[in-house]
Amino acid sequence: MSTGRITVITGPMFSEKSGELIRRCQKLMKYGRRKVVAYKPAEDNRFAKDEIVSRIGYRLPAISIPRKLTEETVAKILEQTRDADVVAFDEVQFFNRPIMNLVQELAYCGKHVIVDGLNMDYRGEEFGYIGGLLAMADDIEKLSAFCAVCGSAEGNFTQRIINGEPVKVGPIVMIGDSEAYEPRCRRCFVPPHKVDCD
């Protein structure tokens, strides 16, 4: 049995997390002859239902699963991936707590688990269980985008925008794209407690 490994790709929106995950999986399939099984949260069907799609057009077939993982879903995933070498999860920030044990268990079973997800939500706080996943990772790829305000290459935050202005409150989960979100650097990011300050 192989050793198992956990790779976490993280960063703000538009930092090419999905592109990186797809590229890695495709290379493992094509050149490494590995069997890859990929999952995505069913709630995020912006680009396709049964594929992970990156903005520059990379695509990878994926199984949609609810973001609230139940014991039954976890058992099904362990069964579906029995003969897989690599198991990938896109948008991992959306899954509930069982994602941590699932990822750990798959790695103990000898799988290379590759996940990608947002580092922070629109408030600048840890998103879902990304922190726990980073803690258990064997390797981490931290990506940045270009800040939509000043053009700095250190866009590590994601600002939620409504009518052109940063928002102060709202649900943590709100599926959207460039109409509602933009990457920003620390200097340009406006955290909720500073939204109404001049």
Ligand SMILES: Nc1ncnc2c1ncn2[C@@H]1O[C@H](COP(=O)(O)OP(=O)(O)O)[C@@H](O)[C@H]1O
């Ligand atoms: N501000 C930006 N900084 C970097 N890339 C951007 C920006 N806005 C749009 N893009 C495009 O988005 C692509 C990343 O898309 P994608 O892989 O879907 O990212 P993610 O999964 O991290 O949201 C980049 O390759 C680039 O073409």
Ligand SMILES: Cc1cn([C@H]2C[C@H](O)[C@@H](COP(=O)(O)O)O2)c(=O)[nH]c1=O
């Ligand atoms: C910051 C933030 C984002 N989201 C949503 C918006 C998108 O649907 C996804 C992120 O997609 P990407 O592949 O990383 O571009 O997350 C959210 O629900 N809440 C937030 O705070």
Ligand SMILES: [Zn+2]
């Ligand atoms: Zn900036």
